[in-house]
Amino acid sequence: MTYKVCIDKNVLGTRRHLVIDSGYLWLGEIPEDSWCLSGRPDSRRERCLDSLFASEGISIDVNPPERFVTSMSSLVTGSLGQVPWEYVMPMCAHRDFVKRLTNDVVETFGRINRSYFEETWAPQTRLLRSLLPAKIDPVRFSQIREESGINHRVVDSFRPGPDGHAPPVTYNRFGTRTGRLTVKSGPDILTLKKEYRNVIVPSDPGGAIVSIDFSALEARIMLYEAGGDCPDADLYEHISSHVFGGKVSRKVAKGAVISELYGSSKEKLGIALGISGVELDTVVRGVRSLFKTPELKKRVKEEFIRSGFIRNRHGRRIAIDEPLDHIFVNSYAQSTGVDVSLLGFSTIVDLLASDPGIRPLFILHDALILDVSSSSLDRVHSLSSVNVAGYANRFPVKVERI
Secondary structure, three states, X not given: OOOEEEEOHHHHOOOOEEEEOOOEEEEOOOOOOEEEEOOOOOOOOOOEHHHHHHHOOOOOOOOOOHHHHHHHHOOOOOOOOOOOHHHHOOHHHHHHHHHHHHHHHHHHHHOOOOHHHHHHHHHHHHHHHOOOOOEXXXXXXXXXXXXXXXXXXXXXXXXXXXXXXXXXOEEEOOOOOOOOOEEEEOOOOOOOOHHHHHHEEOOOOOOEEEEEXXXXXXXXXXXXXXXXXXXXXXXXXXXXXXXXXXXXXXXXXXXXXXHHHHOOOHHHHHHHHOOOHHHHHHHHHHHHHHHOHHHHHHHHHHHHHHHOOEEOOOOOEEOOOOOOHHHHHHHHHHHHHHHHHHHHHHHHHHHHOOOOOXXXXXXXOOEEEEXXXXXXXXXXXXXXXXXXXXXXXXXXXEEEEO
């Protein structure tokens, strides 16, 4: 299969985009099926070369020779992205710049395994692109702004426009090491206090704002990774009853799982849970055996030693700054959790897409927030689990109003 590669005209400083597809074409529009380099990651484009390279830790120098950049920086205020380099630079120098950049892009693109992008990134991109502006209660918005101790920047990001809606949210998919989303522009739903979320109101007065949450996502991922299964919505109650025969409380089971997956010592776990001796040893051994964390640590550490980084279940590259056991496990679980949640929500949104009464609004870590009309509430509340590509096990979800 062949692929078109396109370099944006703003990168080249030309009037047209350069498309490489068994030849070289100068086009006025970027072909929809091309992999495009625009000089910055675009979270809404499925085939974005900038995102592909960034996800692999690759940096492509898209700038002309430094002497030209330095000269223009003294003349241009702001970004150099609109500089017409084909007119600013001598013809031969600009030709060499285009040739160098084209060769770098094509050579780099050709040696990257694109399966993660095509199988995981692309459906996630379609999900993020489907998110719609949220309707805002202007009275509640004003009330929140008048409260003391609030973060005005966060609240103001929900300011409704003339149509009563906030701007659509745009996420940065490279804002964290493991791929957890951060808000690039629009309503900062990730840092808005929970008690203020009622500033978002349904478009249908009889409808509701609904969240669909994964249940104990990262712990469940690690259980599935170890070959286990849990059809129950409450993972920790399942472990309490099925692994320990009810002799260990849900609280103790949850504490032990979190401790094992995120690196707390056995001594600290015992103090936190108020257990010690044989009981503590039994709980730690049981959880460790269930989740097979020693095997996972060994596998990802070997990958780090071999490659200098690790990859999550789906193939996303994860940089490791501190090569500690709990960092390996936590990074693997959290990054895989990002992909599982986005793939799961992508499946859910596709499933509900035919219903105009269901409007996807936000991704809030492991939750999908929807604006649901009264006639569509039963359909949404009927969801109890979702299939995610790469897993035979289903993932339970919880649906509730917010």
